[in-house]
Protein backbone atom coordinates (compact mmCIF):
# COMPACT_ATOMS: atom_id res chain seq x y z
CA UNK A 223 0.00 0.00 0.00
CA UNK A 224 1.20 3.43 -0.74
CA UNK A 225 0.14 6.87 -0.05
CA UNK A 226 -0.19 9.13 -2.99
CA UNK A 227 0.30 12.79 -3.26
CA UNK A 228 -2.96 14.56 -3.84
CA UNK A 229 -2.07 14.97 -7.51
CA UNK A 230 -1.94 11.19 -8.10
CA UNK A 231 -5.53 10.86 -7.07
CA UNK A 232 -6.68 12.79 -10.11
CA UNK A 233 -6.73 16.09 -8.36
CA UNK A 234 -5.13 19.06 -9.98
CA UNK A 235 -1.50 19.50 -9.10
CA UNK A 236 -1.73 23.26 -9.28
CA UNK A 237 -2.91 23.51 -5.73
CA UNK A 238 -6.61 24.08 -6.57
CA UNK A 239 -7.79 21.41 -4.21
CA UNK A 240 -5.88 23.03 -1.46
CA UNK A 241 -7.38 26.40 -2.23
CA UNK A 242 -10.84 24.89 -2.22
CA UNK A 243 -10.20 23.18 1.07
CA UNK A 244 -8.77 26.27 2.58
CA UNK A 245 -11.83 28.29 1.69
CA UNK A 246 -13.89 25.55 3.29
CA UNK A 247 -11.83 25.98 6.45
CA UNK A 248 -12.48 29.69 6.65
CA UNK A 249 -14.42 30.73 9.68
CA UNK A 250 -13.26 27.69 11.63
CA UNK A 251 -9.73 28.88 12.17
CA UNK A 252 -8.66 32.15 13.62
CA UNK A 253 -7.45 34.76 11.18
CA UNK A 254 -3.92 34.42 12.56
CA UNK A 255 -3.86 30.69 11.98
CA UNK A 256 -5.29 31.08 8.49
CA UNK A 257 -2.60 33.59 7.67
CA UNK A 258 0.10 31.36 9.12
CA UNK A 259 -1.10 28.44 6.97
CA UNK A 260 -1.22 30.65 3.85
CA UNK A 261 2.29 31.76 4.62
CA UNK A 262 3.51 28.18 4.95
CA UNK A 263 1.94 27.16 1.64
CA UNK A 264 3.69 30.08 -0.02
CA UNK A 265 7.00 29.43 1.71
CA UNK A 266 7.04 25.73 0.78
CA UNK A 267 4.65 25.25 -2.17
CA UNK A 268 5.55 21.59 -2.45
CA UNK A 269 3.61 20.94 0.75
CA UNK A 270 0.33 21.76 -0.95
CA UNK A 271 0.79 18.88 -3.36
CA UNK A 272 0.88 16.34 -0.57
CA UNK A 273 -0.88 17.82 2.41
CA UNK A 274 -3.99 19.72 3.22
CA UNK A 275 -3.01 21.77 6.23
CA UNK A 276 -5.99 21.89 8.50
CA UNK A 277 -4.80 23.57 11.68
CA UNK A 278 -1.94 24.89 13.70
CA UNK A 279 -1.38 22.60 16.67
CA UNK A 280 1.65 23.96 18.38
CA UNK A 281 3.88 26.94 18.59
CA UNK A 282 7.21 26.85 20.33
CA UNK A 283 10.22 29.09 20.50
CA UNK A 284 11.80 27.51 17.47
CA UNK A 285 8.96 26.29 15.34
CA UNK A 286 5.29 26.16 14.55
CA UNK A 287 3.61 22.80 14.23
CA UNK A 288 0.69 22.22 11.85
CA UNK A 289 -1.74 19.40 11.34
CA UNK A 290 -1.67 18.14 7.76
CA UNK A 291 -3.88 15.59 6.08
CA UNK A 292 -2.54 13.42 3.29
CA UNK A 293 -4.47 11.12 1.07
CA UNK A 294 -3.06 7.64 0.83
CA UNK A 295 -3.00 5.65 -2.41
CA UNK A 296 -5.56 3.27 -0.96
CA UNK A 297 -7.90 6.19 -0.45
CA UNK A 298 -7.39 6.52 3.28
CA UNK A 299 -6.57 9.84 4.81
CA UNK A 300 -3.82 10.09 7.35
CA UNK A 301 -2.81 12.92 9.61
CA UNK A 302 0.73 14.24 9.96
CA UNK A 303 2.40 16.82 12.14
CA UNK A 304 4.31 19.36 10.05
CA UNK A 305 6.96 21.15 12.05
CA UNK A 306 7.99 24.38 10.35
CA UNK A 307 11.30 25.47 11.83
CA UNK A 308 11.91 29.15 12.19
CA UNK A 309 13.94 30.24 9.18
CA UNK A 310 16.73 31.56 11.37
CA UNK A 311 17.46 28.07 12.73
CA UNK A 312 21.10 27.17 12.27
CA UNK A 313 21.64 24.38 9.72
CA UNK A 314 23.59 22.42 12.31
CA UNK A 315 20.67 22.58 14.66
CA UNK A 316 18.27 21.41 11.96
CA UNK A 317 20.63 18.61 11.02
CA UNK A 318 20.94 17.54 14.65
CA UNK A 319 17.17 17.41 15.11
CA UNK A 320 16.72 15.34 11.96
CA UNK A 321 19.62 13.13 12.88
CA UNK A 322 18.11 12.29 16.25
CA UNK A 323 14.70 11.59 14.77
CA UNK A 324 16.08 9.36 12.04
CA UNK A 325 18.63 7.52 14.14
CA UNK A 326 16.64 7.04 17.33
CA UNK A 327 13.06 7.79 16.31
CA UNK A 328 10.22 5.47 15.51
CA UNK A 329 10.54 3.13 18.48
CA UNK A 330 10.64 2.98 22.23
CA UNK A 331 8.37 5.99 22.65
CA UNK A 332 10.47 8.25 20.46
CA UNK A 333 8.73 10.07 17.61
CA UNK A 334 9.90 9.18 14.13
CA UNK A 335 10.17 11.29 11.00
CA UNK A 336 8.44 10.68 7.70
CA UNK A 337 9.61 13.45 5.37
CA UNK A 338 11.51 16.63 5.34
CA UNK A 339 10.82 19.48 2.95
CA UNK A 340 13.03 22.43 2.36
CA UNK A 341 12.75 25.48 0.23
CA UNK A 342 15.47 28.04 0.73
CA UNK A 343 15.60 28.72 4.43
CA UNK A 344 12.26 27.08 5.21
CA UNK A 345 12.43 23.55 6.57
CA UNK A 346 9.41 21.44 7.40
CA UNK A 347 9.83 18.16 9.25
CA UNK A 348 6.91 15.79 8.72
CA UNK A 349 6.11 13.34 11.50
CA UNK A 350 3.25 10.97 12.19
CA UNK A 351 0.59 12.90 14.07
CA UNK A 352 -0.11 11.73 17.58
CA UNK A 353 -3.21 12.98 19.29
CA UNK A 354 -2.39 13.86 22.87
CA UNK A 355 -3.54 15.74 25.94
CA UNK A 356 -1.62 18.56 27.57
CA UNK A 357 -0.39 17.56 31.01
CA UNK A 358 -1.65 20.81 32.50
CA UNK A 359 -5.19 19.78 31.53
CA UNK A 360 -5.03 16.26 32.91
CA UNK A 361 -2.66 16.33 35.85
CA UNK A 362 -5.54 16.56 38.29
CA UNK A 363 -7.28 13.61 36.67
CA UNK A 364 -4.40 11.16 36.68
CA UNK A 365 -4.41 8.16 38.96
CA UNK A 366 -1.21 7.08 40.64
CA UNK A 367 -1.10 4.11 38.28
CA UNK A 368 -1.25 6.40 35.25
CA UNK A 369 1.48 8.60 36.69
CA UNK A 370 3.61 5.51 37.22
CA UNK A 371 3.05 4.38 33.62
CA UNK A 372 3.81 7.85 32.32
CA UNK A 373 7.16 8.06 34.05
CA UNK A 374 8.01 4.48 33.06
CA UNK A 375 7.46 5.25 29.39
CA UNK A 376 9.38 8.49 29.63
CA UNK A 377 12.32 6.64 31.14
CA UNK A 378 12.06 4.07 28.38
CA UNK A 379 12.37 6.82 25.76
CA UNK A 380 15.31 8.31 27.64
CA UNK A 381 17.08 4.98 27.90
CA UNK A 382 16.64 4.58 24.16
CA UNK A 383 18.06 7.96 23.14
CA UNK A 384 20.80 7.87 25.78
CA UNK A 385 22.16 4.61 24.39
CA UNK A 386 22.79 6.53 21.18
CA UNK A 387 24.65 9.15 23.20
CA UNK A 388 21.89 11.70 22.59
CA UNK A 389 21.07 14.22 25.30
CA UNK A 390 17.60 15.63 24.64
CA UNK A 391 18.14 18.74 26.80
CA UNK A 392 14.48 19.78 26.85
CA UNK A 393 12.61 17.04 28.67
CA UNK A 394 9.26 18.40 29.82
CA UNK A 395 5.66 17.22 29.55
CA UNK A 396 5.02 19.34 26.43
CA UNK A 397 7.70 17.33 24.66
CA UNK A 398 6.46 13.96 25.84
CA UNK A 399 3.15 13.44 24.13
CA UNK A 400 0.65 11.25 25.93
CA UNK A 401 -2.59 9.88 24.60
CA UNK A 402 -4.70 8.82 27.54
CA UNK A 403 -7.09 6.68 25.54
CA UNK A 404 -4.62 4.63 23.61
CA UNK A 405 -1.92 4.81 26.31
CA UNK A 406 0.61 5.88 23.74
CA UNK A 407 3.62 8.05 24.38
CA UNK A 408 6.08 9.86 22.13
CA UNK A 409 9.11 11.96 22.84
CA UNK A 410 9.35 14.90 20.44
CA UNK A 411 11.45 18.00 19.86
CA UNK A 412 15.12 17.27 19.43
CA UNK A 413 15.77 20.89 18.57
CA UNK A 414 18.14 21.33 21.51
CA UNK A 415 19.62 17.84 21.49
CA UNK A 416 23.33 17.37 21.87
CA UNK A 417 25.66 14.44 21.83
CA UNK A 418 27.54 13.14 24.81
CA UNK A 419 31.31 13.22 24.66
CA UNK A 420 31.22 9.54 23.69
CA UNK A 421 28.34 9.74 21.24
CA UNK A 422 30.11 7.71 18.62
CA UNK A 423 31.10 4.99 21.06
CA UNK A 424 27.55 4.63 22.28
CA UNK A 425 26.24 4.49 18.74
CA UNK A 426 28.76 1.87 17.82
CA UNK A 427 27.61 -0.26 20.74
CA UNK A 428 24.03 -0.04 19.55
CA UNK A 429 25.04 -0.89 16.02
CA UNK A 430 26.93 -3.93 17.31
CA UNK A 431 24.03 -4.89 19.54
CA UNK A 432 21.60 -4.65 16.66
CA UNK A 433 23.86 -6.66 14.41
CA UNK A 434 24.24 -9.40 17.00
CA UNK A 435 20.48 -9.42 17.57
CA UNK A 436 20.01 -9.90 13.88
CA UNK A 437 22.68 -12.53 13.87
CA UNK A 438 20.73 -14.22 16.65
CA UNK A 439 18.02 -14.80 14.12
CA UNK A 440 15.14 -12.68 15.31
CA UNK A 441 12.25 -13.60 13.12
CA UNK A 442 10.21 -11.33 10.96
CA UNK A 443 7.37 -12.01 13.35
CA UNK A 444 9.41 -10.89 16.31
CA UNK A 445 10.41 -7.77 14.46
CA UNK A 446 6.82 -7.08 13.54
CA UNK A 447 5.79 -7.60 17.15
CA UNK A 448 8.47 -5.23 18.25
CA UNK A 449 7.33 -2.63 15.78
CA UNK A 450 3.73 -3.02 16.82
CA UNK A 451 4.75 -1.90 20.29
CA UNK A 452 5.92 1.42 18.91
CA UNK A 453 4.20 4.38 20.54
CA UNK A 454 2.45 5.58 17.48
CA UNK A 455 2.21 4.06 14.07
CA UNK A 456 5.60 5.25 13.14
CA UNK A 457 7.42 4.35 9.98
CA UNK A 458 10.31 2.06 10.77
CA UNK A 459 12.16 2.73 7.58
CA UNK A 460 13.15 6.04 6.22
CA UNK A 461 14.95 6.33 2.98
CA UNK A 462 14.89 9.73 1.49
CA UNK A 463 16.63 10.72 -1.64
CA UNK A 464 15.79 13.37 -4.15
CA UNK A 465 13.94 10.98 -6.44
CA UNK A 466 12.47 8.59 -3.86
CA UNK A 467 11.85 10.55 -0.76
CA UNK A 468 10.26 7.83 1.24
CA UNK A 469 10.02 4.08 1.29
CA UNK A 470 6.82 2.79 2.83
CA UNK A 471 7.12 0.23 5.58
CA UNK A 472 5.46 -3.09 4.80
CA UNK A 473 1.75 -2.87 5.25
CA UNK A 474 1.80 0.86 5.65
CA UNK A 475 0.93 3.63 3.32
CA UNK A 476 3.14 6.60 3.16
CA UNK A 477 2.79 9.76 1.17
CA UNK A 478 4.83 10.02 -1.94
CA UNK A 479 6.04 13.50 -2.62
CA UNK A 480 5.70 15.04 -6.00
CA UNK A 481 8.73 14.88 -8.17
CA UNK A 482 11.28 17.42 -7.15
CA UNK A 483 11.11 20.74 -8.83
CA UNK A 484 13.86 23.20 -9.39
CA UNK A 485 12.59 25.39 -6.61
CA UNK A 486 11.59 22.91 -3.93
CA UNK A 487 13.26 19.61 -3.31
CA UNK A 488 13.91 17.34 -0.44
CA UNK A 489 17.16 18.83 0.70
CA UNK A 490 17.90 20.37 -2.64
CA UNK A 491 21.38 21.65 -2.95
CA UNK A 492 20.82 25.37 -2.88
CA UNK A 493 22.26 25.86 0.59
CA UNK A 494 25.55 24.15 0.92
CA UNK A 495 25.86 24.12 4.65
CA UNK A 496 22.51 22.53 5.22
CA UNK A 497 22.94 19.98 2.52
CA UNK A 498 26.37 19.10 3.78
CA UNK A 499 25.01 18.47 7.24
CA UNK A 500 21.82 16.75 6.21
CA UNK A 501 22.78 14.59 3.28
CA UNK A 502 23.77 11.79 5.56
CA UNK A 503 20.50 12.23 7.39
CA UNK A 504 18.42 11.87 4.28
CA UNK A 505 20.02 8.58 3.43
CA UNK A 506 19.69 7.12 6.90
CA UNK A 507 18.05 3.76 6.97
CA UNK A 508 16.75 2.58 10.29
CA UNK A 509 14.87 -0.39 9.04
CA UNK A 510 14.87 -3.40 11.29
CA UNK A 511 15.23 -5.79 8.41
CA UNK A 512 18.76 -6.92 7.82
CA UNK A 513 20.63 -5.81 4.78
CA UNK A 514 24.23 -6.44 4.07
CA UNK A 515 24.86 -2.73 3.90
CA UNK A 516 23.12 -1.90 7.15
CA UNK A 517 26.35 -1.91 9.11
CA UNK A 518 27.88 0.52 6.68
CA UNK A 519 24.83 2.69 6.92
CA UNK A 520 24.96 2.71 10.69
CA UNK A 521 28.60 3.61 10.51
CA UNK A 522 27.53 6.50 8.31
CA UNK A 523 24.92 7.45 10.92
CA UNK A 524 27.61 7.37 13.48
CA UNK A 525 29.93 9.57 11.50
CA UNK A 526 27.15 11.98 10.70
CA UNK A 527 25.99 12.15 14.29
CA UNK A 528 29.51 12.75 15.47
CA UNK A 529 29.99 15.43 12.85
CA UNK A 530 26.77 17.19 13.76
CA UNK A 531 27.22 16.92 17.47
CA UNK A 532 30.90 17.61 17.57
CA UNK A 533 30.24 21.17 16.58
CA UNK A 534 27.73 21.58 19.35
CA UNK A 535 29.80 20.32 22.22
CA UNK A 536 31.19 23.08 24.28
CA UNK A 537 33.16 20.99 26.65
CA UNK A 538 36.55 22.31 25.86
CA UNK A 539 38.39 25.17 27.46
CA UNK A 540 38.55 28.38 25.53
CA UNK A 541 41.85 29.80 24.37
CA UNK A 542 41.50 32.47 27.02
CA UNK A 543 42.20 29.79 29.56
CA UNK A 544 45.71 29.36 28.27
CA UNK A 545 46.37 32.99 29.07
CA UNK A 546 45.28 32.19 32.57
CA UNK A 547 47.70 29.30 32.67
CA UNK A 548 50.57 31.44 31.53
CA UNK A 549 49.79 33.96 34.22
CA UNK A 550 49.59 31.21 36.77
CA UNK A 551 53.15 30.14 36.19
CA UNK A 552 54.39 33.38 37.65
CA UNK A 553 52.76 32.86 40.99
CA UNK A 554 54.04 31.15 44.05
CA UNK A 555 51.67 28.31 44.72
CA UNK A 556 49.64 26.33 42.24
CA UNK A 557 46.53 24.77 43.62
CA UNK A 558 46.38 21.19 42.36
CA UNK A 559 43.14 20.32 40.62
CA UNK A 560 41.49 17.13 41.64
CA UNK A 561 41.79 14.64 38.78
CA UNK A 562 38.12 13.69 38.92
CA UNK A 563 37.07 17.29 39.05
CA UNK A 564 35.63 18.48 35.72
CA UNK A 565 37.04 21.90 36.53
CA UNK A 566 40.42 20.29 36.38
CA UNK A 567 40.14 20.42 32.62
CA UNK A 568 40.64 24.14 32.81
CA UNK A 569 44.00 25.46 33.85
CA UNK A 570 43.89 26.03 37.57
CA UNK A 571 44.05 29.43 39.12
CA UNK A 572 46.69 30.02 41.70
CA UNK A 573 46.57 30.78 45.34
CA UNK A 574 49.01 33.41 46.52
CA UNK A 575 50.41 33.88 49.98
CA UNK A 576 48.75 36.71 51.72
CA UNK A 577 48.93 38.45 55.03
CA UNK A 578 45.15 38.26 55.39
CA UNK A 579 43.37 35.21 56.75
CA UNK A 580 41.42 34.63 53.54
CA UNK A 581 43.10 32.89 50.63
CA UNK A 582 43.81 35.12 47.71
CA UNK A 583 43.43 33.99 44.14
CA UNK A 584 45.44 35.25 41.24
CA UNK A 585 43.97 34.40 37.88
CA UNK A 586 45.22 37.07 35.59
CA UNK A 587 48.59 38.64 35.71
CA UNK A 588 48.83 41.19 38.51
CA UNK A 589 45.20 40.76 39.46
CA UNK A 590 44.60 39.42 42.91
CA UNK A 591 41.23 38.61 44.29
CA UNK A 592 40.09 37.71 47.76
CA UNK A 593 36.40 37.25 47.30
CA UNK A 594 36.62 33.51 46.70
CA UNK A 595 34.08 31.70 48.87
CA UNK A 596 32.78 34.93 50.31
CA UNK A 597 29.32 36.22 49.57
CA UNK A 598 30.48 39.04 47.34
CA UNK A 599 32.00 39.39 43.89
CA UNK A 600 34.99 41.68 43.52
CA UNK A 601 35.94 43.75 40.52
CA UNK A 602 38.67 41.33 39.54
CA UNK A 603 36.12 38.58 39.24
CA UNK A 604 33.70 40.88 37.47
CA UNK A 605 36.30 41.34 34.76
CA UNK A 606 36.75 37.63 34.17
CA UNK A 607 35.28 36.08 31.08
CA UNK A 608 31.87 34.45 31.31
CA UNK A 609 31.82 30.71 31.76
CA UNK A 610 30.73 29.03 28.54
CA UNK A 611 28.46 26.06 29.09
CA UNK A 612 25.35 24.66 27.41
CA UNK A 613 22.26 26.18 28.97
CA UNK A 614 19.54 25.07 26.57
CA UNK A 615 16.35 23.83 28.10
CA UNK A 616 13.23 25.07 29.81
CA UNK A 617 13.37 26.96 33.11
CA UNK A 618 12.07 24.77 35.88
CA UNK A 619 13.44 21.58 34.30
CA UNK A 620 17.13 22.47 34.30
CA UNK A 621 19.43 20.31 36.40
CA UNK A 622 21.72 21.87 39.02
CA UNK A 623 24.76 21.27 36.82
CA UNK A 624 23.07 23.26 34.03
CA UNK A 625 22.03 26.07 36.36
CA UNK A 626 25.57 26.37 37.71
CA UNK A 627 27.02 26.41 34.18
CA UNK A 628 28.98 23.22 34.55
CA UNK A 629 30.63 22.69 31.15
CA UNK A 630 30.65 18.94 31.51
CA UNK A 631 27.02 17.91 31.04
CA UNK A 632 25.71 14.49 30.16
CA UNK A 633 22.55 12.43 29.81
CA UNK A 634 21.97 12.89 33.56
CA UNK A 635 20.43 16.28 32.81
CA UNK A 636 17.49 14.55 31.08
CA UNK A 637 17.09 12.24 34.07
CA UNK A 638 16.86 15.27 36.37
CA UNK A 639 14.09 16.72 34.19
CA UNK A 640 12.26 13.40 34.37
CA UNK A 641 12.56 13.71 38.16
CA UNK A 642 10.97 17.15 38.05
CA UNK A 643 8.11 15.67 36.02
CA UNK A 644 7.68 12.87 38.58
CA UNK A 645 7.66 15.51 41.32
CA UNK A 646 4.83 17.26 39.47
CA UNK A 647 2.90 14.03 39.06
CA UNK A 648 3.27 13.03 42.71
CA UNK A 649 2.45 16.48 44.05
CA UNK A 650 -0.25 17.30 41.49
CA UNK A 651 1.46 20.61 40.76
CA UNK A 652 2.40 21.73 37.29
CA UNK A 653 4.66 23.48 36.66
CA UNK A 654 6.44 22.66 39.87
CA UNK A 655 9.35 25.08 39.71
CA UNK A 656 8.72 28.52 38.37
CA UNK A 657 11.73 30.77 38.33
CA UNK A 658 12.59 33.93 36.46
CA UNK A 659 16.31 33.15 36.35
CA UNK A 660 18.78 30.38 37.01
CA UNK A 661 19.74 31.55 40.50
CA UNK A 662 16.17 31.56 41.67
CA UNK A 663 15.72 28.17 40.04
CA UNK A 664 18.70 26.86 42.00
CA UNK A 665 17.35 28.33 45.21
CA UNK A 666 14.03 26.62 44.63
CA UNK A 667 15.85 23.34 44.15
CA UNK A 668 17.75 24.00 47.40
CA UNK A 669 14.45 24.61 49.14
CA UNK A 670 13.40 21.06 48.32
CA UNK A 671 16.72 19.22 48.30
CA UNK A 672 18.62 21.20 50.93
CA UNK A 673 21.30 23.87 50.61
CA UNK A 674 24.06 21.85 52.25
CA UNK A 675 23.38 18.94 49.90
CA UNK A 676 23.37 21.28 46.89
CA UNK A 677 26.69 22.80 47.91
CA UNK A 678 28.15 19.34 48.41
CA UNK A 679 26.95 18.12 45.02
CA UNK A 680 28.14 21.26 43.25
CA UNK A 681 31.59 20.61 44.64
CA UNK A 682 31.61 17.26 42.86
CA UNK A 683 31.36 19.01 39.51
CA UNK A 684 33.73 21.78 40.31
CA UNK A 685 31.45 24.55 41.51
CA UNK A 686 31.56 26.43 44.76
CA UNK A 687 28.18 27.62 45.96
CA UNK A 688 27.85 30.14 48.75
CA UNK A 689 24.40 30.55 50.22
CA UNK A 690 23.70 33.07 52.94
CA UNK A 691 21.21 30.87 54.72
CA UNK A 692 20.82 27.18 55.27
CA UNK A 693 17.80 25.47 53.81
CA UNK A 694 17.01 22.00 55.15
CA UNK A 695 16.24 19.11 52.84
CA UNK A 696 12.52 18.30 52.58
CA UNK A 697 11.05 14.86 52.99
CA UNK A 698 9.63 14.13 49.55
CA UNK A 699 6.58 12.18 50.69
CA UNK A 700 5.63 14.88 53.21
CA UNK A 701 6.11 17.56 50.58
CA UNK A 702 4.04 15.82 47.88
CA UNK A 703 1.27 14.75 50.24
CA UNK A 704 1.10 18.24 51.67
CA UNK A 705 0.78 19.72 48.22
CA UNK A 706 -1.90 17.21 47.33
CA UNK A 707 -3.77 18.23 50.45
CA UNK A 708 -3.35 14.82 52.01
CA UNK A 709 -1.51 16.24 55.01
CA UNK A 710 -2.68 19.00 57.30
CA UNK A 711 -0.88 22.27 57.68
CA UNK A 712 2.24 22.72 55.61
CA UNK A 713 3.19 25.46 58.05
CA UNK A 714 3.88 22.69 60.50
CA UNK A 715 5.42 20.29 58.03
CA UNK A 716 7.24 22.42 55.51
CA UNK A 717 9.98 24.66 56.88
CA UNK A 718 8.40 27.96 57.87
CA UNK A 719 9.82 30.82 55.92
CA UNK A 720 10.14 34.25 57.49
CA UNK A 721 8.54 37.06 55.56
CA UNK A 722 10.77 39.05 53.24
CA UNK A 723 14.04 37.32 54.01
CA UNK A 724 16.90 38.52 51.89
CA UNK A 725 19.03 35.73 50.55
CA UNK A 726 22.30 35.81 48.77
CA UNK A 727 23.61 33.14 46.48
CA UNK A 728 26.93 32.92 44.71
CA UNK A 729 28.20 30.23 42.38
CA UNK A 730 31.73 30.04 41.11
CA UNK A 731 34.19 27.51 39.85
CA UNK A 732 35.70 25.51 42.67
CA UNK A 733 38.94 26.97 41.42
CA UNK A 734 37.84 30.40 40.24
CA UNK A 735 38.65 30.80 36.58
CA UNK A 736 35.41 32.37 35.46
CA UNK A 737 33.22 35.17 36.57
CA UNK A 738 31.01 33.98 39.42
CA UNK A 739 27.27 34.12 39.16
CA UNK A 740 25.63 35.81 42.09
CA UNK A 741 22.35 37.23 43.12
CA UNK A 742 20.49 38.65 46.01
CA UNK A 743 16.82 37.99 46.11
CA UNK A 744 14.07 38.60 48.51
CA UNK A 745 12.07 35.68 49.59
CA UNK A 746 8.66 37.08 50.11
CA UNK A 747 5.19 35.93 49.45
CA UNK A 748 3.97 37.71 46.42
CA UNK A 749 6.37 38.13 43.61
CA UNK A 750 9.10 36.94 41.35
CA UNK A 751 11.92 35.44 43.29
CA UNK A 752 9.80 33.69 45.83
CA UNK A 753 10.87 30.20 46.69
CA UNK A 754 8.60 27.26 46.53
CA UNK A 755 8.16 26.83 50.26
CA UNK A 756 7.20 30.46 50.79
CA UNK A 757 4.83 30.14 47.89
CA UNK A 758 3.27 27.11 49.49
CA UNK A 759 3.16 28.70 52.90
CA UNK A 760 1.50 31.83 51.57
CA UNK A 761 -1.02 29.93 49.50
CA UNK A 762 -1.94 27.81 52.44
CA UNK A 763 -2.18 30.81 54.70
CA UNK A 764 -4.38 32.65 52.25
CA UNK A 765 -6.72 29.81 51.47
CA UNK A 766 -6.61 27.47 54.37
CA UNK A 767 -6.08 23.74 54.20
CA UNK A 768 -8.59 23.15 51.42
CA UNK A 769 -6.53 25.12 48.93
CA UNK A 770 -4.19 22.48 47.61
CA UNK A 771 -3.28 21.70 44.06
CA UNK A 772 -5.67 23.71 41.92
CA UNK A 773 -6.54 20.87 39.67
CA UNK A 774 -7.00 18.45 42.50
CA UNK A 775 -9.43 20.81 44.14
CA UNK A 776 -11.51 20.71 40.98
CA UNK A 777 -11.78 16.96 41.29
CA UNK A 778 -12.92 17.09 44.88
CA UNK A 779 -16.31 17.49 46.38
CA UNK A 780 -16.92 19.21 49.68
CA UNK A 781 -19.23 17.48 52.09
CA UNK A 782 -19.85 18.82 55.59
CA UNK A 783 -16.76 20.97 55.31
CA UNK A 784 -14.59 17.93 54.51
CA UNK A 785 -12.80 17.50 51.24
CA UNK A 786 -13.58 14.14 49.79
CA UNK A 787 -11.38 13.23 46.93
CA UNK A 788 -11.60 10.33 44.64
CA UNK A 789 -8.44 8.62 45.82
CA UNK A 790 -7.25 7.22 42.47
CA UNK A 791 -4.44 5.49 44.28
CA UNK A 792 -3.06 8.63 45.87
CA UNK A 793 -3.92 7.36 49.33
CA UNK A 794 -1.46 4.50 48.99
CA UNK A 795 1.54 5.74 47.07
CA UNK A 796 4.30 3.21 47.78
CA UNK A 797 7.63 4.24 49.26
CA UNK A 798 9.26 3.08 46.02
CA UNK A 799 7.78 6.08 44.20
CA UNK A 800 9.51 8.52 46.55
CA UNK A 801 12.67 6.46 46.52
CA UNK A 802 12.81 6.69 42.73
CA UNK A 803 12.02 10.41 42.90
CA UNK A 804 14.90 10.86 45.31
CA UNK A 805 17.25 9.05 42.92
CA UNK A 806 16.11 10.97 39.86
CA UNK A 807 16.53 14.23 41.73
CA UNK A 808 20.00 13.36 42.94
CA UNK A 809 21.82 16.68 42.96
CA UNK A 810 25.04 15.00 41.93
CA UNK A 811 24.96 14.04 38.24
CA UNK A 812 27.69 11.46 38.81
CA UNK A 813 25.62 9.43 41.25
CA UNK A 814 22.20 10.22 39.74
CA UNK A 815 20.39 7.10 38.57
CA UNK A 816 20.46 6.48 34.81
CA UNK A 817 17.32 5.94 32.77
CA UNK A 818 18.31 2.30 32.21
CA UNK A 819 18.80 1.74 35.96
CA UNK A 820 15.57 3.55 36.79
CA UNK A 821 13.62 1.14 34.59
CA UNK A 822 14.90 -1.66 36.85
CA UNK A 823 13.66 0.15 39.96
CA UNK A 824 11.26 -1.83 42.21
CA UNK A 825 8.52 0.72 41.39
CA UNK A 826 8.30 -0.88 37.96
CA UNK A 827 8.78 -4.52 38.95
CA UNK A 828 5.54 -5.66 37.31
CA UNK A 829 6.01 -3.71 34.07
Ligand SMILES: Nc1ncnc2c1ncn2[C@@H]1O[C@H](COP(=O)(O)OP(=O)(O)OP(=O)(O)O)[C@@H](O)[C@H]1O
Nearest residue numbers: 280282283284285287303349350351352396410411
Ligand atom coordinates in the same frame (compact mmCIF):
# COMPACT_ATOMS: atom_id res chain seq x y z
N1 LIG B 1 4.23 14.43 16.01
C1 LIG B 1 3.42 15.24 16.68
N2 LIG B 1 2.12 14.91 16.83
C2 LIG B 1 1.27 15.74 17.48
N3 LIG B 1 1.62 16.92 18.00
C3 LIG B 1 2.89 17.30 17.87
C4 LIG B 1 3.86 16.49 17.21
N4 LIG B 1 5.05 17.14 17.26
C5 LIG B 1 4.84 18.27 17.93
N5 LIG B 1 3.55 18.40 18.29
C6 LIG B 1 2.94 19.51 19.04
O1 LIG B 1 3.62 20.71 18.78
C7 LIG B 1 4.18 21.24 19.99
C8 LIG B 1 5.49 21.92 19.69
O2 LIG B 1 6.39 20.98 19.10
P1 LIG B 1 7.95 21.03 19.39
O3 LIG B 1 8.17 20.95 20.86
O4 LIG B 1 8.61 20.01 18.55
O5 LIG B 1 8.30 22.50 18.88
P2 LIG B 1 9.24 23.61 19.51
O6 LIG B 1 9.14 24.81 18.65
O7 LIG B 1 10.59 23.05 19.71
O8 LIG B 1 8.55 23.87 20.92
P3 LIG B 1 9.21 24.42 22.27
O9 LIG B 1 9.97 25.64 21.95
O10 LIG B 1 7.99 24.69 23.15
O11 LIG B 1 10.04 23.30 22.83
C9 LIG B 1 4.28 20.03 20.92
O12 LIG B 1 4.25 20.40 22.28
C10 LIG B 1 3.06 19.23 20.54
O13 LIG B 1 1.90 19.73 21.18
